[in-house]
Amino acid sequence: MKLYTKTGDGGQTGLYGADRVSKGHPRVEAYGTVDELNSLLGLARAHNTRSHKPDADLDADLEHLQNALFDLGADLATRNDSPYSKNIARMDEQDVTHLETLIDRYQDGVPPLTQFIHPGGTPAAATLQVARSVARRAERDVIRLMEHEAVNLQAQVYLNRVSDLLFIMARAANARAGIHEAEWHVKKRR
Template sequence: MVVLNRIYTRTGDAGQTALGNGARVPKHDLRVDAYGTVDETNATVGLARLHADGLIDQRLGLIQNDLFDLGADLCRPDMDRDAEAKFPPLRMAAAQVTRLETEIDEMNAGLAPLRSFVLPGGSALAAHLHLCRTVSRRAERLVVELASAEDVNPDAIRYLNRLSDWFFVASRIANDSGAGDVLWVPGANR
């Protein structure tokens, strides 16, 4: 259980922060940028939930919890030492990816195939879900970049890749099951 008695610690005043294993790194470190963008994704999900209800809201709540798990995973480097850790780090699991895939398939089953790209917008919920999608894609790019330099849990990358797809399909559901989608018309304003 996490207990936060003090919010500020002054330990980051010189531009350093602590990773989950206690190592100090610059606040602009790629790993910090990656899990910080996961946190930003979570904040956009919180905004989307202001417009959601029912099953979509419930599923967004699960995603918010998953995103905290993902941040915990990313803030702990040294995956090769997981077995030796006094407190084993929380790592993303394949089951979390599978859950997203199942939900995507369920939502997509009732949607008509797209004949054009969809512009972000339509309903307020759909617009917010598109924002979630784009921020999660940025998080994915950062995590993939991090994985090119350091060990990263492959399920973390897979989760982010599926997550942006989840947001896209959910945005179509939020747009009256696709009837309210705003479609791109190539060259319409020439």
Template sequence: MTSPGAGSPSTASSGCDTFWHGSAPTWLPVRARVRLRPPRGAGRESRRANESSVTRIYTRTGDSGETGLFGGARVSKDHPRVRAYGSVDELNAVLGLARAAGPSQEIDAILERLQHQLFDLGAELATPDAADRAGGHIARATPERVAALERDIDRFQDRLPPLRQFVLPGGTPAASALHHARTVARRAERAIVRLASSEPVNPELLKYVNRLSDLLFVLARAANHAAGRAEPTWTPSA
């Protein structure tokens, strides 16, 4: 694989999943062949000529039930690492549904930020080797990002009435989608825990996904509260 910025544009096709890498890597959860963006410092014409673009959606390289990880390794599509970043991809899609449901501008801005960060998480999970993560400048989960989630949780929690009963998922379309998202976040967390039992995983990544599910629960409550919608609560069976 040609290194970023080393002459002609390089491509990285994994069959099922493709990753940008170089100065601004991300993870594309689609079957595509992607041309890499040149690093900063490249000439203007070079940057324009090598602008990232999806040229083909299907590649046929995953037809045997395997997919490629960043760095070139081939694994089963049922591999714990693929399950982990696949769950993160699903979570990102559910956040898109939540945004389409029309939450407040404040919540929507947070969800957009989270979607970008989930792409970073997907890239990190799809990169098994630490050297590849460093060489490709993969954005990693950090204590700062975890702390930002905690600040969001505290800010919204302070505006909400205290919980006295268990809340049922529901209410407005946005709140319902956010409840759905928090359950997918928990599933993604379980998938990452499983991966961590057999391979090294950045501990901040686990913390991030854990806090993210908490934030999504608080945002679901906030969406109902902002709409003046009473939260459905659990009534124990007699």
């Protein structure tokens, strides 16, 4: 089978269930941003595993999250009323609760946050901060999609927690590497 199909050459793509929509459709934007996020997690994992002291827990949790993002992409690529809907795993409250458990676990290992910090630190942490901002964009894309058609409500909640998780994972990666986080210094009024 060839990688290229030529079916998208006219600016259309297929949702799961054979619906054809514009590649600019809000649903395609939403799952496309989730795909971008997943790629950034792969980059963060690559930085982590190539560091002088790879973090096995972080890598395992990011791999789990990458798998979940494929599920989320399928969720977003399938209309709620599609007959194919029964073939996919929709994001649910258990998925959100799992992320909250991870957030709590990572938060236990970082110093308290007293003010905004600059994204950066280790290459893995900096990449996780970029991924965090893409997760926020994915959430906004899902919200825009929800303004036009029915979407699994847990998809938006899940992305909200993903951004929180990536933020605290970035902080933990820096803390575990002994990297001090640079704090935002508010400009003085003149």
